[in-house]
Amino acid sequence: MHELTAANRLLEAALEAASERNAGRIDRLTVELGTATHLTADQLRFCLDAITEGTAAAEATVEFDRVEPAGACECGWSGPTEPIDGVVPDAPSLRCPDCGRRLSLRAGRECRLSAIEIPERTETEQ
Amino acid sequence: MRHAPKRGVDATLRNAVEPILSAVRAHRFGHGEGGSAPSDGEAEADVLAAVEREAAAVHKRLARDGGVFAAEFLGATGSGKTALVEALLDRRPDGERAAVIAGDVAGDDDATRYRSHGVPVVDVTTGTDCHLDPARVGRAIDELDLGGLDRLFVENVGNMVCPADFPLGASLRVVVVSVTEGDDVVRKHPLVFQACDLVVINKTDIAGAVGADVARMREDARAIAPETPVVATSAETGAGIDRLRRLLDRGPESHGDGYDHDHDHGSGANRADERRR
Numbered sequence: 001m002h003e004l005t006a007a008n009r010l011l012e013a014a015l016e017a018a019s020e021r022n023a024g025r026i027d028r029l030t031v032e033l034g035t036a037t038h039l040t041a042d043q044l045r046f047c048l049d050a051i052t053e054g055t056a057a058a059e060a061t062v063e064f065d066r067v068e069p070a071g072a073c074e075c076g077w078s079g080p081t082e083p084i085d086g087v088v089p090d091a092p093s094l095r096c097p098d099c100g101r102r103l104s105l106r107a108g109r110e111c112r113l114s115a116i117e118i119p120e121r122t123e124t125e126q
Numbered sequence: 127m128r129h130a131p132k133r134g135v136d137a138t139l140r141n142a143v144e145p146i147l148s149a150v151r152a153h154r155f156g157h158g159e160g161g162s163a164p165s166d167g168e169a170e171a172d173v174l175a176a177v178e179r180e181a182a183a184v185h186k187r188l189a190r191d192g193g194v195f196a197a198e199f200l201g202a203t204g205s206g207k208t209a210l211v212e213a214l215l216d217r218r219p220d221g222e223r224a225a226v227i228a229g230d231v232a233g234d235d236d237a238t239r240y241r242s243h244g245v246p247v248v249d250v251t252t253g254t255d256c257h258l259d260p261a262r263v264g265r266a267i268d269e270l271d272l273g274g275l276d277r278l279f280v281e282n283v284g285n286m287v288c289p290a291d292f293p294l295g296a297s298l299r300v301v302v303v304s305v306t307e308g309d310d311v312v313r314k315h316p317l318v319f320q321a322c323d324l325v326v327i328n329k330t331d332i333a334g335a336v337g338a339d340v341a342r343m344r345e346d347a348r349a350i351a352p353e354t355p356v357v358a359t360s361a362e363t364g365a366g367i368d369r370l371r372r373l374l375d376r377g378p379e380s381h382g383d384g385y386d387h388d389h390d391h392g393s394g395a396n397r398a399d400e401r402r403r
């Protein structure tokens with residue numbers, strides 16, 4: 001499963017951010033996760049739990065923000081997409097409700113570390 | 127604390143770190159502004175966007191530096207990816223120089239089949255991984271003489287799920303399903319069809335025997351991936367192979383604009399370049 005690949009990259013970004021600020025501990029990771037990907041929050045959490053062991057993020061709470069798909073069309077239409085009728089794993093309809101052309105997805109495909117929480121600064125920096 | 131940082135196209139994961147952190151320490155942002163709708167020209171420095179940037183780098187090596195048109199074939203195990211690429215190799219125009227990168231979880235059966243067509247083949251065994259990734263394709267390309275090539279076929283590991291999230295840097299992504307997977311196979315895997323530029327429904331010669339409705343599969347593909355061409359083929363009888371070849375030659379122009387910059391291909395941003403070949 002490629003959740004592990006994704007989890008490794010998220011952790012790497014978080015650890016780097018923390019160490020650049022001399023934070024020895026990360027208390028929380030917030031991840032924005034689009035629903036139009038094959039990555040699932042449960043499996044990402046599972047992988048993160050496993051790989052954070054022994055790192056500054058070992059005790060971190062992991063929080064996911066679900067991002068629903070949204071699209072935009074050349075004709076000027078933009079907005080949240082509808083699910084496709086009768087398709088079982090949810091997928092965004094990429095047909096423009098106004099003109100019928102193909103939409104481009106503007107949201108729903110993210111897997112992004114959007115925030116980390118670290119302890120308050122104790123000594124003076126910069 | 128939640129915050130949707132805006133960054134330039136070239137932002138790397140590393141660059142993403144600073145805005146994330148300063149957001150934490152400087153401010154608690156509301157979860158406003160849709161949170162996640164970057165405007166034109168901006169790429170998210172997130173995990174999947176990072177993969178797309180890696181794919182774009184592979185694409186640049188192939189298309190721009192090497193002048194090689196690469197087509198990735200992905201899809202269900204046993205759907206006929208190898209058989210179709212073999213049929214295309216057999217029909218390649220005189221003088222066209224082709225090569226194949228063959229991805230597989232184990233073994234070299236496909237690579238051996240490809241070698242029998244007299245083309246250079248790089249065998250990539252992914253082991254426990256369920257898909258190729260841009261880094262592996264990049265290393266495989268190192269073994270090829272790009273200057274001496276016109277066309278590259280990349281066969282991904284048989285899998286209808288994971289490859290959707292991992293573009294490799296090919297100019298065109300081709301998803302292959304066959305009637306033997308059942309005629310609901312398209313609607314069961316919508317995201318992979320949305321991630322590809324061309325849909326192939328293979329083994330039409332035995333559609334009747336397995337009771338599959340090819341028209342329904344076509345309809346599903348149209349509904350799920352509007353404007354993506356669909357071609358029904360049989361690697362066994364040769365039906366549809368010439369049309370497939372023509373669609374490959376035409377290149378990925380079917381989606382039109384606006385689809386490019388944030389699409390799942392990684393190669394999307396460079397599509398205009400491909401049309402000239």
Ligand SMILES: Nc1nc2c(ncn2[C@@H]2O[C@H](COP(=O)(O)OP(=O)(O)OP(=O)(O)O)[C@@H](O)[C@H]2O)c(=O)[nH]1
Nearest residue numbers: 202203204205206207208209284328329360361362
């Ligand atoms: N009847 C029929 N059989 C086909 C057709 N295409 C492929 N096959 C057969 O289907 C089987 C699988 O074909 P492959 O080309 O190996 O499929 P693949 O997608 O490369 O399989 P993996 O690499 O294992 O994922 C082989 O026995 C082929 O001979 C077709 O159009 N019609």
Ligand SMILES: [Mg+2]
Nearest residue numbers: 207208236281
């Ligand atoms: Mg094969």
Ligand SMILES: [Zn+2]
Nearest residue numbers: 073075096099
């Ligand atoms: Zn429209």
